[in-house]
Amino acid sequence: xxxxFEKSHPGRxxxxxxxxxxxxxxxxxxxxxxxxxxxxxxxELEVVRxxxxxxxxxxxxxxxxYPLGSCTMKYNPKMxxxxxxxxxxxxxxxxxxxxxxxxxxxxxxxxVIHELENCLAEVxxxxxxxxxxxxxxxxxxxxxxLISAYHRAKGNQKDTILIPDSAHGTNPAxxxxxxxxxxEVPSLPDGTLDVDAFKExxxxxxxxxxxxxxxxxxxxxxxxxxxxxxxxxxDALMYYDGANLNAIVGRCRPGDLGFxxxxxxxxxxxxxxxxxxxxxxxxVGVAEKLVPFLPGPRVHAEGEGYELIWPEQSIGxxxxxxxxxMIALRAHAYILHLGAEGLxxxxxxxxxxxxxxxxxxxxxxxxxxxxxxxHECVFSAAPLAKEHGVHALDIxxxxxxxxxxxxxxxxxxxxxxxxxxxxxETESKExxxxxxxxxxxxxxxxxxxxxxxxxxxxxxPVGRLxxxxxxxxxxxxx
Amino acid sequence: xxxxxxYYTEDHEWIRDDGGEYVVGITAFAVxxxxxxxxxxxxxxxxxxxxxxxxxxxxxxxxxxxVYAPVAGRVxxxxxxxxxxxxxxxxxxxxxxxxxxxxxxxxxxxxxLMDAAAYEAFVQEQET
Numbered sequence: 020x021x022x023x024f025e026k027s028h029p030g031r032x033x034x035x036x037x038x039x040x041x042x043x044x045x046x047x048x049x050x051x052x053x054x055x056x057x058x059x060x061x062x063e064l065e066v067v068r069x070x071x072x073x074x075x076x077x078x079x080x081x082x083x084x085y086p087l088g089s090c091t092m093k094y095n096p097k098m099x100x101x102x103x104x105x106x107x108x109x110x111x112x113x114x115x116x117x118x119x120x121x122x123x124x125x126x127x128x129x130x131v132i133h134e135l136e137n138c139l140a141e142v143x144x145x146x147x148x149x150x151x152x153x154x155x156x157x158x159x160x161x162x163x164x165l166i167s168a169y170h171r172a173k174g175n176q177k178d179t180i181l182i183p184d185s186a187h188g189t190n191p192a193x194x195x196x197x198x199x200x201x202x203e204v205p206s207l208p209d210g211t212l213d214v215d216a217f218k219e220x221x222x223x224x225x226x227x228x229x230x231x232x233x234x235x236x237x238x239x240x241x242x243x244x245x246x247x248x249x250x251x252x253x254d255a256l257m258y259y260d261g262a263n264l265n266a267i268v269g270r271c272r273p274g275d276l277g278f279x280x281x282x283x284x285x286x287x288x289x290x291x292x293x294x295x296x297x298x299x300x301x302x303v304g305v306a307e308k309l310v311p312f313l314p315g316p317r318v319h320a321e322g323e324g325y326e327l328i329w330p331e332q333s334i335g336x337x338x339x340x341x342x343x344x345m346i347a348l349r350a351h352a353y354i355l356h357l358g359a360e361g362l363x364x365x366x367x368x369x370x371x372x373x374x375x376x377x378x379x380x381x382x383x384x385x386x387x388x389x390x391x392x393x394h395e396c397v398f399s400a401a402p403l404a405k406e407h408g409v410h411a412l413d414i415x416x417x418x419x420x421x422x423x424x425x426x427x428x429x430x431x432x433x434x435x436x437x438x439x440x441x442x443x444e445t446e447s448k449e450x451x452x453x454x455x456x457x458x459x460x461x462x463x464x465x466x467x468x469x470x471x472x473x474x475x476x477x478x479x480p481v482g483r484l485x486x487x488x489x490x491x492x493x494x495x496x497x
Numbered sequence: 498x499x500x501x502x503x504y505y506t507e508d509h510e511w512i513r514d515d516g517g518e519y520v521v522g523i524t525a526f527a528v529x530x531x532x533x534x535x536x537x538x539x540x541x542x543x544x545x546x547x548x549x550x551x552x553x554x555x556x557x558x559x560x561x562x563x564v565y566a567p568v569a570g571r572v573x574x575x576x577x578x579x580x581x582x583x584x585x586x587x588x589x590x591x592x593x594x595x596x597x598x599x600x601x602x603x604x605x606x607x608x609x610l611m612d613a614a615a616y617e618a619f620v621q622e623q624e625t
Contacts, residue, residue, distance in 0.1 A: 405624075429559040429560060432560055435530070486533070486558040487533040487535055487558055487584075490535035490536070490556070490558055491535050491536070491583070
């Protein structure tokens with residue numbers, strides 16, 4: 020496919036400007052370009068065809084099944100999009116809220132922020148929430164800064180955060196940016212946290228423990244409540260990485276398990292758009308003892324309306340305005356639309372679908388763990404790699420030829436040749452069956468015709484990309 | 498796959514006595530697990546390191562991993578070639594793909610590490 024620049028012809032235009040009807044003013048010389056900008060000169064129809072064709076090459080959830088799950092892109096209900104398109108929200112200028120008298124014009128948006136914060140807190144068993152963080156990892160950083168503020172206010176001397184080896188890489192990164200030393204806690208062969216190793220690592224210098232539950236192996240941590248109780252004995256705070264909250268929403272609450280602070284990934288649990296740059300939203304939720312430290316300003320209900328207040332010991336502003344409000348708005352519409360029953364149903368179906376896929380594939384692919392998976396299941400292609408030279412990457416590439424997107428590969432890092440499949444709650448049994456048939460066929464070909472998998476994909480606009488060269492010679496410009 | 502003239506760590510580094518100076522790299526097994534290496538971050542020359550300390554990182558298309566010091570000592574030289582040709586680690590992990598050299602190393606500490614047979618058994622155990 021040609022680049023739009025290659026379709027350019029001098030003088031071709033989509034629009035013709037009217038002649039000037041005001042005196043021409045010229046820019047100062049130092050501000051003028053030396054050469055004209057190399058903009059493509061194309062007709063309107065060429066622009067329309069070019070971008071329509073490009074969009075058809077996109078692989079998206081609106082056209083195809085995506086076993087990458089909620090991490091990258093789950094279905095975004097159109098209902099939430101229509102709410103977000105409402106001009107009463109979409110045309111609200113974010114600066115209005117920073118001018119006191121105009122805050123009366125923002126009361127509707129404030130109500131959404133206030134209600135959504137309350138909903139999020141209730142869903143997770145937290146005392147309060149803040150919508151400010153603009154991505155999950157930003158929420159993690161905010162959470163670790165809250166942990167830090169809590170210990171500083173108490174005069175605690177603590178410098179360490181414990182994180183399992185199965186955690187998302189953002190956990191240690193966030194803790195390190197907040198100034199903490201990270202100590203890794205190993206997993207057991209069954210995929211759950213090694214509680215003995217945890218006990219050994221838990222000293223008075225531990226400020227917090229970051230856990231994902233269910234963890235990235237797709238398994239619920241059976242000892243999570245005991246872990247929280249042990250952490251609290253040394254006044255270490257429990258951080259809940261909300262990445263997999265969608266597996267338990269409506270069934271159990273992190274606050275009830277003993278967590279003190281957490282982030283929510285609105286795209287994962289509340290179906291907001293995501294993938295390839297966001298915009299994201301990673302609100303934080305906190306237990307009562309951390310409420311005074313929340314980022315400010317906060318929307319506070321006063322009489323019949325809402326006003327902005329600053330928590331006494333706030334860690335300050337951590338994002339402009341009120342975070343990515345338009346994303347939060349979609350999440351709020353989703354929560355109100357589904358209600359408590361609906362949210363529970365989302366978690367149940369996500370878990371059911373993942374277990375259905377696992378049950379159908381475990382005879383052909385090595386299951387990474389024996390336990391009961393939650394919303395995602397993990398396989399290892401290590402036996403196929405050893406016996407037939409077929410790696411997780413080959414399976415992923417071969418799947419593209421069948422009209423399905425590839426699942427996550429090579430994560431979690433704790434599983435060799437890992438393939439992590441998260442179907443999400445929205446897929447029908449027919450789609451799941453078609454996906455499983457495609458996977459079973461690939462597993463058969465891995466044994467009978469491994470070369471065909473090494474050659475895949477053959478039906479996509481581009482074949483195997485040179486990932487090594489892309490990583491070594493990163494060039495994002497034409 | 499497992500040369501006899503080097504000693505091995507459980508983190509899959511190797512170390513070889515090169516006449517008083519010690520050469521360190523990562524094992525063929527580690528390289529196989531990582532896949533195509535795209536970047537190697539090496540320690541600073543002159544740095545005093547302790548056994549087990551993370552002294553560098555190695556990145557592949559799959560993952561980024563820490564590289565640990567197999568024993569205590571001082572970094573005396575680094576393999577500058579890896580900056581432009583990290584693929585040397587894939588091509589020749591025990592030779593051209595070395596990471597750094599160390600001095601002030603206790604020979605007795607090196608000999609406490611695994612020999613080829615012990616490392617081979619260790620890897621087999623990891624595989625299962």
